[in-house]
Amino acid sequence: MKKVLLLLLILGMSTVLFAKGQAELGTEENPIVWSFVPSGDTQEIAAGGEEVADMIYEKTGIVVEASVATEYAGVIEALSSNPPSAHMASLATFAYVVAADRGVAEAELISVRYGRPFYDGQIIAGADTGIKSLADLAGKTFARPDPLSTSGWIIPALTMRANGINPDTDLAEIVDAGGHTGVVTAVYNGDADAGATFVDARSNIQEDNPDVMEKVLVIEVSAPIPNDGVQFHPSVPEEMREKIINALLEIADDEAGNAALNKAYSWTALERHQDDFYDPFRQVLQAAGVDAASLMGE
Known part of the structure; x- marks a missing residue:
């Protein structure tokens, strides 16, 4: 009887582990997927993204997989899937607002180009x-x-x-x-x-x-528009998120790292900004009498 109970207990634990996907997030078996959008040359973005992902691993031991989507909507859907098929994103302003309104993205970093966290x-x-x-x-x-x-x-x-x-x-x-x-x-x-x-x-x-x-x-x-940056799915643990953020800030200050970020997205620096950084843009939409969902056709 004890053997039967022990067997059932082992089977039950295996089922729980299997249900959780077994592998811990940020490992080779279950990497953090960082989804980019094709704002420029797709091959350059992919190559730069992979270089930065390797640097994150060297600094944190967290495995990050760079992925270039074909369109903004694809990244938002990847963040919205259950479980999410993307855990990090580099969405432009409007796409981020849409994802944030859905509750699937949280801003942490804003890119800098030409000395500004804004662009025209x-x-x-x-x-x-x-x-x-x-x-x-x-x-x-x-x-x-x-x-x-x-x-x-x-x-x-x-x-x-x-x-x-x-x-x-x-x-x-x-x-x-x-x-x-x-x-x-x-x-x-x-x-x-x-x-x-x-x-x-x-x-x-x-x-x-x-x-x-x-x-x-x-x-x-x-008028000036907030730059793209780095956003996280809410499911990414805070401790892991902070490690990645700090690693990216270090990478942006390093010559080789800065070159990789520049190759991927023409980023020259990164600054910490969160969701309220996008509030002026939301006000532009409100003044025009539109909302993100309506422009998405929802």
Whole structure:
């Protein structure tokens, strides 16, 4: 009888361990998945992300797996799945607000580019399209990086509406270019009349296309927008989260680490900021009479 009870106890413990997935989070068998979005060259982002993940492991012993998604919505869904298939993310402003409203992301770090934790968006147009102002966008083909891109669609769409252009009905076609570089390329090649990116994404193709600044013109610049950064799923333990945050701050201050962050996302530094850093952007949405869920089509 005792042997039977012991066997049942062992089986019961095995079932519990199996139900919990057995492997501890942050191990080879169950790594922390850090999901990036393709804001630039996917291969460069993946390579830089893997380098940073290796550095985190060297400093903390925590295994992090870098993953590049095809779109913002994919990262949000990965954070929203049960159990989550992503534990860290580097979402742009609007996508983060959507994820935070769902309760699946918590901001901890904000990236710095050109000495600022903010960036500006721009609306660009082909020099030979005749587009000189927002009003000229009516009837034109418009390229965007992603439907959830803050600088590449959310802010430009709100700006167009404020200037009498309904992007849903007044644009001839909306093209999803798969990233900011893709938008510049589409406008440069004439595959789109206009588009929107961060300032100044044109430099991403300037080496191969030295005349891009003359062929692709800026017709509008947005107000400052919070940079992307590092967010965590709420299920990541606080102690583990702090180790990763401190490691990333050290990596950002190290020459090799800074180069890897720059390769991945053009980050030159990281600053600690939490959810309230995004409140001014939320106020922009509220002033426009929209909310994140409605723009997501929810």
